[in-house]
Amino acid sequence: MAKKIKKHSGYVALIGRTNVGKSTFLNAILETKVSIVSNKPQTTRKQILGIKTTKYGQIIFFDSPGIHKPYFKLNERMMKDVHASLVDADLVLYFMEMDDQREDDFAISLFENIGKPIFLVINKIDKYNKAKVLEKIDRFKDAYQWNEIVPLSALKNVNMDLIEELIYNYLPENEYFYPEEEWTLQSERFYVSEIIREKVLNSAQAELPFTTTVKVEEITDKEKIMYIRAEIYVESNSQKKILVGKHGNFVKHVGETARKDLEDYFEKQVYLDLFIKVVPNWRNSPHILSQLDE
Ligand SMILES: Nc1nc2c(ncn2[C@@H]2O[C@H](COP(=O)(O)OP(=O)(O)OP(=O)(O)O)[C@@H](O)[C@H]2O)c(=O)[nH]1
Ligand SMILES: [Mg+2]
Incomplete structure (x- = not known):
């Protein structure tokens, strides 16, 4: 045996x-x-x-x-x-x-x-x-x-x-703590916001990453497509200008690269609506920080 x-x-x-x-x-x-x-x-x-x-x-x-x-x-x-x-x-x-x-x-x-x-x-x-x-x-x-x-x-x-x-x-002798098929415990909303934030980080220059975050406002399964609306927060108008980029190029690039990953994740077409919002001092706002954690 x-x-x-x-x-x-x-x-x-x-x-x-x-x-x-x-x-x-x-x-x-x-x-x-x-x-x-x-x-x-x-x-x-x-x-x-x-x-x-x-x-x-x-x-x-x-x-x-x-x-x-x-x-x-x-x-x-x-x-x-x-x-x-x-x-x-x-x-x-x-x-x-x-x-x-x-x-x-x-x-x-x-x-x-x-x-x-x-x-x-x-x-x-x-x-x-x-x-x-x-x-x-x-x-x-x-x-x-x-x-x-x-x-x-x-x-x-x-x-x-x-x-x-x-x-x-x-590690101590223990049986499994979580079901075998689990690999993470993040909410879908959080994961989507992270993927978008990753693309912002990878496209942005030096200072911006610290002052930027992403909040997903809506994820709706519309059968053929997954509709996602998200806001990218920055702390000032000048940062917003940088994120919009020339002719909206920066945000377009972020949207395109994020969409690819999200389509793999959801295994369907994704429509990603991105908005840039100026939220002064969001890094010090307990209210905003707790919303971002969800
Ligand atoms: N050459 C090389 N680069 C690596 C390796 N591991 C990570 N990197 C690169 O290092 C950078 C940082 O990687 P992360 O995994 O984000 O580092 P982290 O420790 O999680 O960073 P924080 O979340 O900011 O604390 C990325 O550009 C990675 O591609 C490695 O083994 N070799
Ligand atoms: Mg890390």
């Missing part, structure tokens, strides 16, 4: 500074897009759950905003989610990336004395040779009592199987 495999299941927090590749890692390990990715800072703005179910167990990942010092209410909420991920996790994956030359004292101090296993994950090794990777490991191996140190590339799928195996070693 085949021996029954004991399952290991639990929560794993993805923690680290902005842009190190936490969301890229989540999408890669789940082999599906759950969390948006961009080369701009502070892309992930709240905790996002991603579930990986295999015969060995279930890993529930918390993708989290990048660690930073908060100056707006939005950023306070983002850091609160970082702490929530740390508190709720059975295991923490602390991400660094090869490019970043800074010391990580501030970030590491967040989980000092947390009493949980912590891996050091060094991402983006595809950009450097082996000697540089070893140098980086050497520099940070004693910065904390890491349970494991894993160099990887989330983008190029290097060492992803290895880290998955290591994660199971640190």
